[in-house]
Amino acid sequence: MAKIFCIANQKGGVGKTTTTVNLAAGLAKVGQRVLVVDLDPQGNATMGSGVDKRKLELTVYDVLLESASIAEAKTRADKAGYDILGANRELAGAEVELVELERREARLKSALAEAAPDYDFILIDCPPSLSMLTLNGLCSAHGVIVPMQCEYFALEGLTDLVNTIKQIHANLNPDLQIIGLLRVMFDPRITLQQQVSDQLKAHFGNKVFDTVIPRNVRLAEAPSYGLPGVVFDPSSKGAVAFVEFAKEMVARIGSMK
Ligand code: ADP
Numbered sequence: 001m002a003k004i005f006c007i008a009n010q011k012g013g014v015g016k017t018t019t020t021v022n023l024a025a026g027l028a029k030v031g032q033r034v035l036v037v038d039l040d041p042q043g044n045a046t047m048g049s050g051v052d053k054r055k056l057e058l059t060v061y062d063v064l065l066e067s068a069s070i071a072e073a074k075t076r077a078d079k080a081g082y083d084i085l086g087a088n089r090e091l092a093g094a095e096v097e098l099v100e101l102e103r104r105e106a107r108l109k110s111a112l113a114e115a116a117p118d119y120d121f122i123l124i125d126c127p128p129s130l131s132m133l134t135l136n137g138l139c140s141a142h143g144v145i146v147p148m149q150c151e152y153f154a155l156e157g158l159t160d161l162v163n164t165i166k167q168i169h170a171n172l173n174p175d176l177q178i179i180g181l182l183r184v185m186f187d188p189r190i191t192l193q194q195q196v197s198d199q200l201k202a203h204f205g206n207k208v209f210d211t212v213i214p215r216n217v218r219l220a221e222a223p224s225y226g227l228p229g230v231v232f233d234p235s236s237k238g239a240v241a242f243v244e245f246a247k248e249m250v251a252r253i254g255s256m257k
């Protein structure tokens with residue numbers, strides 16, 4: 001039965017999508033069966049997995065509106081090594097349409113319950129907001145992975161996210177917990193980044209993942225080839241770090257209740 005994780009952070013451009021597709025590819029590499037759910041209307045995780053969002057007949061939008069199952073709507077990201085439930089601009093409309101519907105925050109959860117036996121990991125790439133879409137992600141998940149850059153305002157943004165997760169934990173999804181904070185785009189030569197990293201460890205202790213993802217241009221280049229960095233250039237520093245992170249996740253999940 002799959003463990004389900006949201007990759008979330010209300011900030012844009014912090015590395016959510018890069019983390020989703022590379023963790024997925026890393027997990028696939030170490031033998032895990034993975035489904036990626038693209039919950040962002042931008043469809044970056046879809047394109048970055050080598051699936052053309054403009055050519056999809058069924059997407060996560062149809063699943064949220066219950067006109068298709070995940071089994072019907074998913075696509076195989078062949079080279080990346082996992083399945084993906086894609087997204088495109090149509091998903092932006094779901095935000096408004098869901099408001100009118102019953103169980104509006106639990107639609108993805110019901111659909112994933114059906115798909116869960118087929119996978120070891122389900123990774124949900126969230127949009128940069130606390131919208132109905134993100135709420136659907138957080139209500140479905142066992143845990144949240146928070147990618148963050150070690151910058152001055154990083155801790156401030158984190159307080160909002162932690163409070164939101166606490167509220168959802170209390171009211172909608174008692175399973176939900178923060179699995180960990182992932183330091184991404186890290187450059188050890190920048191003193192401020194080292195300081196923020198130390199602060200994070202002081203505040204959050206073992207909620208900070210041991211693995212650190214370095215700033216690495218190969219990770220940024222990979223999406224234009226329709227591949228996660230882990231597959232595009234397996235020997236690059238970024239790819240090696242994400243495979244390490246996949247192993248760390250497998251080990252953490254083994255010890256999860
Ligand atoms: P989000 O999904 O949070 O908006 P992305 O994963 O799309 O963020 O990342 C934002 C930008 O930063 C992208 O252009 C991506 O290629 C780049 N990027 C992400 N992680 C790294 C990294 N470790 N090294 C270099 N560039 C990165």
Ligand code: MG
Binds near residue numbers: 016017018040126
């Ligand atoms: Mg993104």
